[in-house]
Amino acid sequence: MTKQQFDPIPLRAQFPALQLEVGGETAVYLDGPGGTQVPQSVIDAMSGYLRHGGSNSGGPFLTSHYTDDVTNAARAAMMDFYNARRPDEIVFGQNMTSLNFSLSRALARTWQPGDEIIVTRLDHDANISPWLLAAQDSGVVVRWLDFDPTDCTLRLDTLPDLLNEKTRLLAITYASNAVGSISDVKRAAELAHAAGALVLVDSVHFAPHGLIDVQAINCDFLISSSYKYFGPHTGILYGKYELLDNLMAYKVRPAPAKPAGKWETGTQSFESLTGVTAAVDYLAAIGGEAGSRRERLVQAMQHIKTYEMSLSQRFLVGATQVSGLRVYGITDVERLAERTPTFAVSLEGMSAEAVATRLGEQGIFVWHGHYYAVAVMERLGVLEQGGLVRIGFVHYNTMAEVDRVITALAGLR
Ligand SMILES: Cc1ncc(COP(=O)(O)O)c(C=O)c1O
Structure with a gap:
């Protein structure tokens, strides 16, 4: 499939949700970075589990076996999605934030006062606050990796200055949920590992836009949330097996002693796990019918990336025609591979909230404010003024929708 052949x-x-109408016109969902819609196959899988008759896991009877099958299938699906080495490197949890808090508690137990960790200003707060709190609890020094405010890309060139033999962890985003910049996480992991630090990647924003390969990145941990890529509200942690095995997880006594169960607190949302599998299968199907699921995912994410770059190009060209519209982050159309199609913008003379509200009245759904990327907004100096408008495209958005939001923005002035 080439760029021309991708047809959303x-x-x-x-x-089904994309058929929604507001004021007689089809709604335009540009709130994907806050959560995407789900295909019918995900809805069917989830309701199918509930209809079938489920049970808790581990019982010696039919419905419990069914639940175990569902869980194993979801682990296999996410193993393919992340390219993990084995299914028990996949841990399910309520969401990324909860998984990260639990991991931060476990890792902090291995730190000594005076150790150091690194967080970045480009991250969502779910990959900052858990580490700030863990550092506070254990007397660990926090260092900040900055980004360049002119194009909102991470200053990886300064990472070596922050690393030393005391550094225990680098917590880094794969892509910014505010400005869309993609980080070179592979390079960051190489540098951090050379200093002896572990690397955790937040791939929540990146996941719907590009291929994740934990083995190629060689990160120690990576977390995403299925609801950002056409699935239900469930978080998924990848961890290298030996780390998941050796670290002490906060768990109740009877819970499994081995990964992945030892990290999965309480009873999982099994209906959501069926949805996770269906979401991965939905994406894989975009990659055609030939080959393994991983091979089809590789194809699919390439098609999606190419198509989304064309959406970005159309948006950026259109944005130059709207007077008073400022786009933060990478705006150079030669550098579209370095960003997701997520745009933080401001419109002169109007608050972000007013812009989002007026667009919402026209059936165009966008976020405003900081979207928990508080450090990004602070660094850009826009937090006090109420943050920015976020216009986020995914592969189910169309060129016509790009044009519609551009026309609507122009009409607001
Ligand atoms: C980049 C990024 N990281 C983390 C999160 C938090 O994810 P969750 O809602 O699964 O806790 C989000 C949610 O918007 C996000 O965009």
């Missing part, structure tokens, strides 16, 4: 229209038909 048949895919859109699989998403």
Whole structure:
């Protein structure tokens, strides 16, 4: 499939929510970075689990076996999605934030006062606050990796200055949920590992836009949330097996002693796990019918990336025609591979909230404020003024929708 061949229209038909109308016009969902819609196959899988008759895991009877099958299938699906080495490197949890808090508690137990960790200003607060709190609890020094405010890309060139033999962890985002910049996490992991630090990657924003390969990145941990890529509200942690095995997880006594169960607190949302599998299968199907699921995911994410770059190009060209519109982050159309199609913008003379509200009245759904990327907004100096408007595209958005939001923005002035 080439760029021209990618057609979002048949895919859109699989998403009931995309048929929603506001004021007689089809709604425009540009709130993907806050959560995407789900295809019918995900809805069917989840309701199918509930209809079938489920049970808790580990019982010697039919419905419990069914639940175990569902859980194993979801682990296998996410193993393919992340390219993990084995299914028990996949841990399910309520969401990314909860998984990160639990991991931060476990890692902090291995730190000594005076050790150091690194967080970045480009991250969502779910990959900052858990580490700030863990550092505070254990007397660990926090260092900040900055980003360049002119194009909102991480200053990886300064990472070596922050690393030393005391550094225990680098917590880094794969892509910013505010300004869309993609980080070179592979390079960051190489540098951090050379200093003896562990690396945790937040791939929540990146996941719907590009291929994740934990083995190629060689990160120690990576977390995402299925609801950002066409699935239900469930978080998924990858950890290298030996780390998941050796670290002490906070768990109740009877819970499994081995990964992945030892990290999965309480009873999982099994209906959501069926949805996770269906979401991965939905994406894999975009990659065609030939090959393993991983091979089809590789193809699919390439098609999606190429198509989304064309959406970004159209948006950026259109944005130059709207007077008073400022786009933060990478705006150079030669550098579209370095960003997701997520744009933080401001419109002169109007608050972010007013812009989002007026667009919302026209059935165009966008976020405003900081979207928990508080450090990004602080660094850009826009937190006090109420943050920025976020316009986020995913592969089910169309060129016509890009044009519609550009026209609507122009009309607000
Ligand atoms: C980049 C990023 N990281 C982390 C999170 C938090 O994810 P969750 O809602 O699964 O806790 C989000 C949610 O918006 C996000 O965009």
